[in-house]
């Protein structure tokens with residue numbers, strides 16, 4: 001099969017190359033997926049799991065990419081819940097070869113059925129941003145109707161999902177970002193927007209939840225805004241600040257079939273939209289991940305036309 005591989009962490013995305021690899025074998029409880037569309041997060045080249053297996057052994061050259069949408073083409077021993085020919089989408093395992101390839105072997109529990117009216121390119125854009133937003137708001141942040149949420153990077157990949165889901169859940173949403181993101185954040189459902197380069201965060205007043213993706217000074221100033229019993233949820237690593245009378249939680253996104261299914265249903269209904277910036281073929285993937293101009297939105301690889 002055709003696959004993109006990386007072998008040198010220092011080379012970054014410029015070190016990606018297109019090559020031939022054997023089709024992976026589905027292990028117990030796996031499915032083998034014929035990939036139709038695939039997503040890649042540039043940050044994953046900084047993760048140890050991109051370069052090693054679960055025991056920390058070198059596994060380079062490795063296939064990056066963890067988001068996928070495709071069709072199940074074989075089942076491993078004991079696999080239940082998905083069947084051959086089924087459209088699926090989800091999150092591939094962190095420590096195994098990933099999704100920038102024509103096939104990937106993935107634990108079945110990490111995938112969810114993809115409705116026939118949701119395009120593969122859309123399905124592949126959802127798992128990381130959608131699940132991160134869902135888990136941060138509802139699992140870790142315990143957001144409830146009528147609460148207020150300060151959402152950093154509200155027009156970005158994760159933030160755009162957080163903004164839409166929080167608004168739909170009945171929260172009062174204050175989005176943040178750069179001046180140029182104001183309209184996008186408001187269009188996604190933010191009630192207010194704070195330009196982090198010009199406005200003062202202190203003017204926001206008290207909030208129940210902060211969804212942080214930056215860390216550092218912005219996180220520290222945000223923690224001070226959290227009212228008693230509120231939560232700082234961060235996806236930027238261990239919290240550097242804590243609310244005076246509340247919780248600070250950091251987490252790494254996990255696959256969850258039920259949550260993927262909720263996300264797909266919202267996309268289907270038109271209640272949730274995803275920001276795709278560029279769609280490229282697998283042959284053009286290396287160039288697409290090394291753009292000469294800045295692309296807003298996620299780059300998706302259409303592996304099969």
Ligand SMILES: NC(=O)c1ccc[n+]([C@@H]2O[C@H](COP(=O)([O-])OP(=O)(O)OC[C@H]3O[C@@H](n4cnc5c(N)ncnc54)[C@H](OP(=O)(O)O)[C@@H]3O)[C@@H](O)[C@H]2O)c1
Nearest residue numbers: 043132153155156157158159177178196213235251252253
């Ligand atoms: N823990 C987890 O499970 C998890 C999961 C997903 C993502 N992450 C991490 O979360 C972060 C965000 O991911 P993402 O995919 O949402 O990234 P993204 O699409 O680049 O979104 C970030 C948004 O924040 C804006 N922004 C960044 N720095 C800013 C600043 N100083 N002031 C104002 N606006 C700023 C960006 O604007 P510009 O585009 O103009 O810079 C962009 O709109 C990344 O570090 C990623 O690695 C963690």
